[in-house]
Amino acid sequence: MNTYSRQPVTFVKGDGVWLYDDKGDKYLDALAGVAVNGLGHAHPKLVKAISEQAGKLIHVSNIYNIAEQEALADKLCEISGMDKVFFCNSGCEANEASIKLARLYGHNKGIVNPEIIVMDKSFHGRTMATLSATGNRKVQAGFEPLVSGFVRVPYDDIEAVKQVASRNSNVVAVLVEPVQGEGGINIPKDASGYLETLREICDAHGWLLMLDEVQTGIARTGTWFAFQHTTIKPDVMSLAKGLGSGVPIGACVASGKAAEVFTYGKHGSTFGGNPLATAAGLATLNIIEEERLRENAEKIGNLIREGFTADFIDTKGVVVVRNAGMMIGIELDRPCGDLVSIALAEKLLINVTADKVVRLLPPLVMNESEANELVKRLSVIIKAFLNS
Numbered sequence: 001m002n003t004y005s006r007q008p009v010t011f012v013k014g015d016g017v018w019l020y021d022d023k024g025d026k027y028l029d030a031l032a033g034v035a036v037n038g039l040g041h042a043h044p045k046l047v048k049a050i051s052e053q054a055g056k057l058i059h060v061s062n063i064y065n066i067a068e069q070e071a072l073a074d075k076l077c078e079i080s081g082m083d084k085v086f087f088c089n090s091g092c093e094a095n096e097a098s099i100k101l102a103r104l105y106g107h108n109k110g111i112v113n114p115e116i117i118v119m120d121k122s123f124h125g126r127t128m129a130t131l132s133a134t135g136n137r138k139v140q141a142g143f144e145p146l147v148s149g150f151v152r153v154p155y156d157d158i159e160a161v162k163q164v165a166s167r168n169s170n171v172v173a174v175l176v177e178p179v180q181g182e183g184g185i186n187i188p189k190d191a192s193g194y195l196e197t198l199r200e201i202c203d204a205h206g207w208l209l210m211l212d213e214v215q216t217g218i219a220r221t222g223t224w225f226a227f228q229h230t231t232i233k234p235d236v237m238s239l240a241k242g243l244g245s246g247v248p249i250g251a252c253v254a255s256g257k258a259a260e261v262f263t264y265g266k267h268g269s270t271f272g273g274n275p276l277a278t279a280a281g282l283a284t285l286n287i288i289e290e291e292r293l294r295e296n297a298e299k300i301g302n303l304i305r306e307g308f309t310a311d312f313i314d315t316k317g318v319v320v321v322r323n324a325g326m327m328i329g330i331e332l333d334r335p336c337g338d339l340v341s342i343a344l345a346e347k348l349l350i351n352v353t354a355d356k357v358v359r360l361l362p363p364l365v366m367n368e369s370e371a372n373e374l375v376k377r378l379s380v381i382i383k384a385f386l387n388s
């Protein structure tokens with residue numbers, strides 16, 4: 001169906017941060033399939049792990065024990081400090097699980113109309129519940145009636161959350177992205193203070209703190225999960241994008257009392273946590289560890305931000321360059337969606353979100369010379385665009 005306006009290119013193979021089209025042209029990938037291909041393309045260890053698993057078992061059903069799923073769950077709990085995992089197949093499904101979990105948590109406390117606080121400019125997915133939670137009218141328009149049970153407040157506004165707390169006794173949870181991805185790489189002014197204060201408010205009212213780490217998770221911001229830049233731990237965390245390096249997988253991770261909410265029969269998924277997807281997830285996490293890609297994401301992400309900041313120091317039209325590890329946003333003073341096809345013609349893959357923000361989500365494996373190449377190529381393109 002015509003759900004995507006596609007760029008006129010067909011890729012046939014990849015190698016690290018490089019992609020090759022059917023004419024043999026080579027592109028620098030600064031988008032990584034929208035934060036999915038953290039290991040770059042065709043990483044030999046990942047290819048080996050997936051191939052070996054496909055030769056043994058791809059799917060058996062959650063009616064049976066699945067060793068690879070158990071191993072990935074253990075690993076996710078170890079690196080997050082959390083307790084239990086539900087596996088699904090995408091980011092919206094992970095958030096659906098979080099939303100169902102929060103509602104059930106509320107019902108278990110006797111709240112018959114539980115509500116979840118969500119943010120302006122947020123993005124949580126395209127299913128009915130997750131598009132209702134999303135703070136973007138474009139995502140919702142035409143799909144009313146929306147799912148009820150969400151209270152919206154501005155992002156990075158603690159006072160607004162406190163106000164809801166003072167008048168609404170149906171609230172059971174807060175659902176928030178540590179850094180808003182689709183919303184424009186929005187980083188709270190005091191990023192750790194924001195989450196830490198939300199944690200305090202949630203504790204004071206018996207709410208669940210639920211982080212949507214679908215985009216920020218899996219080393220994207222320089223730590224396994226963005227909340228690890230702070231002192232807090234969430235009750236619930238949704239993951240997807242980078243977790244399977246392109247093999248579809250999502251996860252809803254929970255800790256403490258939240259980890260005990262789902263009981264037999266309360267949720268499920270045919271494909272969720274199958275041997276192939278969880279083997280890909282486990283290989284992804286192991287490779288990130290072995291190749292020190294968290295450290296690389298922090299270092300290279302900062303290098304890219306510094307490179308652009310220096311290049312644009314005298315460039316009118318560039319509002320600000322910001323990053324959280326390898327989530328990089330270049331905010332312009334005007335709509336710049338055309339930059340995507342202009343960059344493509346220059347053999348560079350980028351994204352524009354929130355109308356005016358050039359968004360870069362490079363593979364976590366990008367090295368220094370590739371990062372310099374990215375900055376060099378894109379600076380020229382953006383300057384030419386602003387002068388045209």
Ligand SMILES: *Cc1c(COP(=O)(O)O)cnc(C)c1O
Nearest residue numbers: 090091092123124125181214215
């Ligand atoms: C991409 C994204 C989603 C949706 O993930 P899908 O796999 O497309 O359903 C949800 N939340 C955030 C923060 C995302 O970036």
